[in-house]
Amino acid sequence: MVRPNEEVEALLQEYADLIAITGGEAFKARAYEKAARAIGGHPADVSHLDAAGLRKIPGVGRSIAEKVVEYVRTGRVAVVEEKRALIPAGVRELIAIPTLGPKRAMALYEDLHISSVDQLADAIEAEKLRDLKGFGERTEENILHGIALLRQAGGRIPLSTAMETAEEIVTGISLITGCEHCAYAGSLRRMRETVGDIDILVAARRSAPFMDALTELPSTAEVVAHGTKKTSIRTVDGVQVDLRVVRPDAWGAGMQYFTGSKAHNIRTRTIAVHLGLKLSEYGLFETEGGRRVASRSEEEVYARLGLPWIPPTLREDRGEIEAGLRGELPEVVTERDIRGDLHTHTDLTDGLTPLEEMVAAAAARGYAYYAVTDHAPNLSMERMTDEKVLAQRERVRSLDGKHHGMRLLHGTELNIGPGGEVDWPDEFLRGFDICVAAVHSHFTAGRAATTRRLVRACENPQVNIIGHPTTRLLGKRPGIDADLDEVFAACARTGTALEINAQPDRLDLGDEDILRARHHGVRFAVDTDAHSIPQLAYLRYGVGTAQRGWLTPDDVINTWPLRRLRRFLAKDGRR
Structure with missing residues (x-):
């Protein structure tokens, strides 16, 4: 079910955590984390590679390659099993709590003998953590929030x-x-x-x-x-x-029924009753006499109810029935409408793949244009410099139009600082074709400060897109606390698009926020934020989220022809 690459990625990440828990060298844990990411994003199936082939993957050395070969051959890795044996199962359970981390999990076990999530929640309620070194009242609040996120995710x-x-x-x-x-x-x-x-x-x-x-x-x-x-x-x-x-003659009714949602199905069944019909997974039947009047296709079932076919992504009883009855159901955006990806990375910063390979892979997807947006210098761990990004610009320009005529945009992903400031001065930023700005730190600032921070970024004439706007990580980190309606209004006023980040652990903006932003007149960009070639295929999840937000191609700037897109990126000619 899961790609072998992802299995190996999870194993190496677990080993990195185990190294950290047992007090191993930090550099060794980081090496395994880096190798895990590289293997997870590698386009070829690692189960088909020998040790020499594995060592060609960036960050994979001899020792790591040997462990991967051992896992592929036997389904286990001896040193990982040994490390697991040193750590109580309860501690590994605690590591799953967002915001906790391996070292703190081990400290809780050693100092308070806590070995389950429930025990930890009880200990926090009894205020037992705040006297431990490295813990405190704020730490307790953060861990409680992490436990809530873990429980909210449940078995999903x-x-x-x-x-x-x-x-x-x-x-x-x-x-x-x-x-x-x-x-x-x-x-x-x-x-x-x-x-x-x-x-x-x-x-x-x-x-x-x-x-x-x-x-x-x-x-x-x-x-x-x-x-x-x-x-x-x-x-x-x-x-x-x-x-x-x-049965084949009930296919349409079955798909309509089992797609749901429950609330949508209740509405369609209610309409059926008012028409003297009964709707089930077997078909649409006359109440009197039981004659089946529709069942073979969803289109047939909806038509008999007086409705157009409703895209599955809209079936949440959020107005789609009423819109269908009025003939106002939107023609939602599809993958085929997307002409290019406007937020991607290369190995110049935290991506895993060289520029030339990412460009070739994007061209193979049939894009008309494609933006390279590596991180800017304020995310210091990426070690970006003026010289590096200008050299990349030259390489981008040399590749422009060389792959099936695909045009290239040279951009950057800026960091929105605590006060709304971004990397690089305006004069330097004018040299980029596109600027994505996103929050990467100070997630817990107050609501008013966070709102001002985002609004100021929108008002920057060089910023075109607010990337992963709420910063949420599904099941791991909540979105930042901001007055989103004020942010949405600022985006509409300044001509700044909001990103729908297609990374499966983000899907940010989420559908409900998209619906709200759309009413403000905001434009959107559906981007993958790809750090490797396989992640370019994440576009489907961003498009699905955009559909759930009722977006049409006209709402999404990367469905537009390049000339119209460039006019939007100019922000009224100020670039």
């Missing part, structure tokens, strides 16, 4: 993880004789940012072959239920998958 999984699992299962099941249709449904089809479980629907005349096939998948760890109408399994990654089989 990231959209991207669910998508990879679902598509692999759909591909396999579609090959079984007798399958007329197979697709995923539920919250995954609606592109929710996290997914509780995966719903797979099959149209076939016999259900048994498909039910049996699901239970026999290599990735199936547990069979939860095995029946003729529904089978549920849990994968080795802990994801529950529910498979249902419907």
